[in-house]
Amino acid sequence: MSISANEVHGAVQILTQSSDTLFLLLGAIMVFLMHAGFAFLEVGTVRKKNQVNALVKILADFGVSAVAYFFIGYWVAYDANFFSSAETLSAGNGYELVKFFFLLTFAAAIPAIVSGGIAERARFYPILIATFFTVGFVYPFFEGIIWNGNYGVQSWFESTFGAGFHDFAGSVVVHGVGGWIALVAVIFLGMRKGRIRAGKHTNFAPSNIPFLALGAWILSVGWFGFNVMSAQSLNGISGLVAMNSLMAMVGGILAALVVGKNDPGFIHNGPLAGLVAVCAGSDLMHPIGALITGAIAGGLFVWLxxxxxxxxxxxxxxxxxxxxxxxxxxxxxxxxxxxxSALGGLGGISLTVQILGTVMGIVVALIGAGLVYGILNQFVGIRLSEEDEFKGADLAIHKISSINED
Structure with a gap:
């Protein structure tokens, strides 16, 4: 029995769709695992009386993020929803569903980033409300502008400067926005009690360096799913992205090692700084450019x-x-x-646009976070009472300690 060309083409198409779905699913799982990295990085850094809260916040934030992104955020960014029948949704081996899962893990990184900044003195439920609005509205608003061409901003960049804003895996869209949102939350919360003693700053030592290191390792490994699998298909996979991610990570490690003077906290955050910085141009840079990018990021983090x-x-x-x-x-x-291309990259990019797009992301984050945290702080309050902060978030919020003293 002969097989027609149409049958062969159909079989190849199904195989391609299934392979892309599996590829993206593996990427989503790797980035989801990064949230464990966020959790352990925070657990190892905060004082022991706040370790349980660090773990619970990351997981609770993910649950709230999923609901916010499913019902609102994904629609805001991509003008798509999931209110069709299951039969319709599963067409094409459910690739669009897995794509949602993958992009959700990016969106949920926003509150995971914020969590580390506001640790040890934030109220639980008001922060979950903030998560809902930042993941449901603030983040997807900018995500849609850059990754879906919303509001004609990218078209204007291309027609005016010859290139759109390039952010392959989210240096600005995810990390930049998350970091600047966190800054606003940190400002509203103020300093932890005991940080200023006799007019001088006092820094609280990390409670568990092995947990901090574990968090950094989990994040570093998962980041290769974050970057490489941002191609979202097997056909688009690039060894250059993997190599550049590696070199930027190494640059961050070495710079943090030198500038941080062997401090283990800095050394384990160094690779993360390099990986944050290389996300945007990991598909364009020469590996030496990625190494330099990561090294500057590692040193910049330690100094700042x-x-x-x-x-x-x-x-x-x-x-x-x-x-x-x-x-x-x-x-x-x-x-x-x-x-x-003059510096060994692939070209097709505008430095002017990269600066403008980066500033735009910062502005969106600052305004959005100012509204969300400002309103919550005004009407319900976002900081623990002085007594609860002294007891620690573990006992004050969750009624349990991370260590059983019996």
Missing amino acids: FTFMQNKTKFDDVLGVWPLHGVCGAWGGIAAGIFGQ
Whole structure:
């Protein structure tokens, strides 16, 4: 029995669709696993009386994020919803459903980033409400502009400057926006009690370096799903993205090692700084450009976090503003520098547009977060009472300690 050309074509198409669905599903699972990295990074950094809260916040935030993104955020960003029949939704092996899962893990990174900045003194349910609105409205508004061409901004960039804003895996769209949202939340919450003693800044030591390191390792491994699988299909997979992610990570490690003077907290955040920065241009840069991008990010994180903790009243517990906000912004700009063909990149990018798009992301994050956290702070309050903060969020909110003293 002969097989027609149409049958062969159909079989190949089904195989391609199924392969792309599986590819993206694996990426979604890897990025979902990164949320465990966020959790353990925070658990290892906060004091012991706040460890349970760190774990619970990340998981609860993910649940709220999923609902907000399913019903509102995905529609805001991509003008798509899931109110069709299951038969319609599962067409094409359910690729669009897995795509939602993948993009949800990106969206849920926003509150996971914020969580590290506001640790140890934030109320539980008001912060979950903030998560709903930032994931449902603020983040997808900018996500849709950059990754779906909403409101004609990308078209205007292309017609005016010859190139759109390029952010392959979210240096600005995810990390930058998350980091600048976190800065606003940190400002509204103020400093933790006991940080200023006799007129001088006091820094609380990390409670568990092995947990902090575990979180950094989980995030670093998952990041290759975050970056490489942003291609969203097997046909688009790029070894260059993997190589650039690796080199930027290494650059961040080495810079944090030197600038951070062997401090284990800095060394384990160094690779994360490099990976944040390379997301935008990982598909364009030469590996040497990625190495430089990561090294600058690693040094920038150490310097800024040290300055914040010792010289300012911005009490950013995990340093998420310098790590995600500033290094994310640097990544958007770095793509416009090292993505140029003159510097070994693939070209087709505009530094002017990269700067403009990065500033736009910061502005959206600041205004959106100002509204969300400002309104919540005004009407319900977002900070624990002084007594509850002294007891610790574990006992005050969850009525249990991370350590059984019996």
